[in-house]
Amino acid sequence: MKGSTRVNIQDKLPLTCSRRGTCCHGNLVMLNPWELVSLAREKTITPREFRDLYCDYGGIRVRFDGEVGWKGKKACSQYISNFGCSVHIGRPLACRLFPLGRQKQCDEVHYMYQGDEFPCLEGCPEVSGLLLLTVGDYLKGQKTEKFEKAQDEYLDIVQNLADIAFFLLLDTGLAESGDTETLELWRKTGKELPEMLAAGIGPEWIDSLMIPEILVDTEDPVSFAYKHNEMLQQKAQDKFGDLQTFPEIQKASVLIMGVALYLARGLGANPETLVEHWIDIAKKNGAVE
Ligand code: SF4
Ligand code: SF4
Numbered sequence: 001m002k003g004s005t006r007v008n009i010q011d012k013l014p015l016t017c018s019r020r021g022t023c024c025h026g027n028l029v030m031l032n033p034w035e036l037v038s039l040a041r042e043k044t045i046t047p048r049e050f051r052d053l054y055c056d057y058g059g060i061r062v063r064f065d066g067e068v069g070w071k072g073k074k075a076c077s078q079y080i081s082n083f084g085c086s087v088h089i090g091r092p093l094a095c096r097l098f099p100l101g102r103q104k105q106c107d108e109v110h111y112m113y114q115g116d117e118f119p120c121l122e123g124c125p126e127v128s129g130l131l132l133l134t135v136g137d138y139l140k141g142q143k144t145e146k147f148e149k150a151q152d153e154y155l156d157i158v159q160n161l162a163d164i165a166f167f168l169l170l171d172t173g174l175a176e177s178g179d180t181e182t183l184e185l186w187r188k189t190g191k192e193l194p195e196m197l198a199a200g201i202g203p204e205w206i207d208s209l210m211i212p213e214i215l216v217d218t219e220d221p222v223s224f225a226y227k228h229n230e231m232l233q234q235k236a237q238d239k240f241g242d243l244q245t246f247p248e249i250q251k252a253s254v255l256i257m258g259v260a261l262y263l264a265r266g267l268g269a270n271p272e273t274l275v276e277h278w279i280d281i282a283k284k285n286g287a288v289e
Helices: 033-043 047-054 093-097 125-129 135-141 145-170 182-191 194-201 203-210 221-240 246-266 271-284
Strands: 004-007 101-105 108-114
Touching: 033 047, 033 145, 033 203, 033 221, 047 203, 093 101, 093 145, 101 145, 145 182, 145 221, 145 246, 145 271, 182 246, 182 271, 194 203, 194 246, 203 221, 203 246, 221 246, 246 271
Parallel strands: none
Antiparallel strands: 004 108, 101 108
């Protein structure tokens, strides 16, 4: 099986869902903070309640602790047997896209599916007899647009948070002081298991990241993320603006790098690969390890 198969917007594929619910079992559904709001709205509870009741690792993953179903795998916490998804209107991007995935690289968006065989065929072979749809029509039908915007806004926020870690390392004199530990600590953070990373960041930052109190129109992901970014930048300024010593600055750089990597994981990125990319950039700008 190869890594993934890229698809084009005009490709016609067996994308009509037979609604058997197999992909709501044993799957991995990651979340960004706006998706958490969307799910909570659908459930008519607060994002904090949704996070605490139905998510893992501080809110970046929907919990799969429902009834055992397809292939002995547990259902998503939002799945109801003989009914389907209980949060269908607010479901996250990963569920809207499935069996497809999405990647954004250098401002270009690509869609793909895992492996070289169309994923639905394993659990729902009947889809091969249903109406073929173009990828473009499928995305329209799934109303992915707002959710894709949210994903892109949060990708920018990941970079903004990482930029604070860069600033603390490169623009405060820390790197110039001969520091050789910070990049190794960044790397260690990238390798942490999500539960350990969440514990290391601590509840205050996790809550600011995943359940911010934002009063703008929460239906609009762009204004929501804009406000959220402002709040996170302000928090970083409040927390790190007056640091005096290099050990304090190093600690702050590692912490905020952890926050960026945690959010990146919620967007489906691989923190280990991402942190290596950032370490390379830091080294090109004078940091050493
Ligand atoms: S595996 Fe495909 S066809 Fe089956 S329920 Fe999921 S999306 Fe629908
Ligand atoms: S959120 Fe809904 S569509 Fe997504 S995995 Fe859970 S039950 Fe299935």
